[in-house]
Amino acid sequence: RNGDPRSVGIDGKGRVWFTLRIRDAGKQPGWCGGAGANKYGKYFPMKQSGKQVANYDPRTQKFENVDTCFSVDHNELSHDNFIYYGSNGAVGWVDMNTWDKTHDAEKSTGWCPAVIDTNGDGKITEGWTEPDQPVDPAKDHRVNFGCYSIAVNEKDGSIWCSGIGSDQKRLTRIEKGSNPPQTCRAEIFEPPPGQKLELVGTGGVQADTNGIVYDAWRVSGHFTAFDRSKCKSTKDPQANGQSCPEGWTIYRNTNEPTYSNSPYKSSEAYLLHMDRADTLGFGKDAPVYANTNTDSLELFQPSTRQFITLRVPYPLSYFARSGTPRVDDPNTGWKGKGFWSSYATYASWHIEGGKGSLPKVLKFQMRPNPLAK
Template identity: 35%
Template sequence: CVGCHQLGQESTRTIPAQLGHFESGADAWMRRVQSGQWGNAMTNRLAGQLGGVPYKYFGDWTERVAKGELPKNKPPRPLGIERNIVVTAWEWSAPDKYLHDLISSDRRKPTVNAYGPVYGAPEYSTDNMPILDPRTHTVSSFRMPVADPNMPLSLGPGHAGQVKVTAPSPYWGDRAIWDTRANQHNAMLDGKGRVWLAASVRGRPNPAWCKKGSDHPSAKVFPLDLSSRQVAVFDPKTKQYDFVDTCFGTHHPQFGYDADNTLWLSGTGQVAGWVNTKTWDETRDARKAVGWFPFVLDANGNGNLDEFTDAGKPAAAGKDARFNPGSGPYAVMPHPTDGSIWYTSGVFGGRPGFLRFDPRTRLSEFYQVPKEAIGLRGGDIDKNGVLWASGSSGHLISFDRRKCEGPLNGPNATGNHCPEGFAMHRYPGPGFEDYPNGSAEGSYYTWVDHHNTVGLGENVPISTANLQDGFVGYKDGQMILMRVPYPMGFYAKGLDGRIDDPNAGWKGRGLWSASGDRTPWLNEFGKGARPLAVQIQVRPDPLAR
């Protein structure tokens, strides 16, 4: 549940009366999760993948709450730096829409777009991209087009949402409130202030140049037939919106540190995928700018890319081996200095871990998280090349490849060859009684502040604290919780940092994020609540002006 919205606020710890009367809490939950355009997926997850077991426990939980049972742990009051937090929030978009994320600057140079507008990512909810001007406190929007205005909605098979509701919602009835084609999931600014979007520009079937028989260099190695989301670029100065047709799917975009300003994408399935934006600017030809390559382990250990066996096939003497990343790359993390590209991988299926791709050799490496970590989701890389990710066990996971003692390639380098590179750092918050060493926190994403844009210092990893209304930074071995106190129920799926004025002290910098849950109406405001854009700043002391 916490992959899409918070769990535990008043809206979820009680059963809406509009759903009707039920003989048991389990029955109420069985009906509840069928609501809306994501009802089929919630039902498939709980009743199918998990065999119906969660209904019993969710039902027991809400029944105990209804009888007056209280949590066994009381949240601590803010301490130390936590008392210095300043939160500014704006409402934007519409009450029946949601936002996945926002972007405010260029990750590599966070003074880009100083004091400028921030751009929302409405994902499946709408084609209208909200734009907030924080100086004037005004909100506008840009309607994102697609190449074929008659293409099907970006809902249904291959997407994380349906065209029709499964069962009426207690908030919106049987009205389908999501209606997107552009399906803009995430964005990143470049050094010119342009907004590069992971967005659909067409339907799912790929053009011929992506497929088998094409003379495109990438298609010759690994042809691709489908992609549910591609790339678009929006120029705020001219309002021009260009389509960059990729053969691979897209999810999170991040720019590399190379001279070509290569845009690396996640959500690419079985391949590493990129857009050479220098080539794109020069040619406006996606076929020349777009490339991809499968993940291949150096199984023979010679340091070179050789003929490789397909994923799942027996090893063959002298050959390398294609690696199956399961559900594929999720977070994408260009290394700041060595040119490699890292991903969190296997988030939704397959072996969870960190996946490395070297654009120069076209070889990959995979490092599976320890079993006690269970899994991982969003992650980032710091300036030293250390990886950080939100762990399923209620920990911030770190991985330092420099600590690996054994060979990083060869027949035994298949995922479990560097346990010494991992460390786990417990998130704040209560844990489960039978799992006392973990936190119940279900963090969605981790981002590293390279440039002290927030005010906690350089190279500080910051995770979304999705069950604690905000974010948590990890500095000098300590967790620092930064809450959005009002309205209760804030839930983010990502974050960004910007420096508006490096000489203005704490007022000239800050963390930016959006309420990223798919259900804004579950927060304290209830139906009618709109998504939020928030800026978090850190004062030197609680009374600083």
């Protein structure tokens, strides 16, 4: 089936980028692998792509399709006009500047697998061991990783991924380097073992302006901050993700209900967003995540290390999946900015009002005091 649009991002020109199935998954362009492969297809061939990329320009009311060798879903736009996607053990991207100049999908796209410098020579060399093979100290090692949620650390340009599986507990860092894919390098980080409640089920990931990477854990209900600058070493010769236990700070909101006779919560964190512009008044770089099953968003205030619930009491059944901060007028204080979200349930007839009820867009604004005008 074609179509199935999803996962929207808006670029600096006001165009809407989204995922779209424009062809069969197995009908890959020739440059994705095999005899006609380009440098990316030769380095790490892509056999199928379940979804591709499209954009819509409201000014011209025209759609454009961008065929990709890699599958796409959630995205992150960078300040240098790349849009990144996580896909099947790799990170892919569309260079929007190149697309605008050429409208050539092959020239505008690329991807990196996750290969760790396990032999410690400071570079990645082809002929690495594969995920189902033991680590060889003389070679580098490729790892599989989940990338349902993706973030760009604007401080150093690195790309960060977290998965969606209930057993996943890995953050993956990809560095493109100056000449990808040959200069692509990966690091993986997992929380130190021995926690009172094991951290499992990574979820939404985001990086703040200081390079701290936050993750909202879907299964165990933790919330973590990972600061790579605290690492004594990032060398990982065993590819086990335990090179930097000192980088982790682990939180857990204990004010939420749990299932009977269980430490696990009835809520589930979804995608994570960074309020870099302080649209909600809790300070710059406040992470906000969608807290499904709770009629609310959850905000973490780094300065106080407190969780703050932003609940929607009416209409009932606000089911958050994502959100985004927006500043319309920086000169009008709280009135000129806000945090936007939506009723994102698949079953909109469960929204208060019943049959015929439609999803709704929400704008959260925070007054500095209750009587502020």
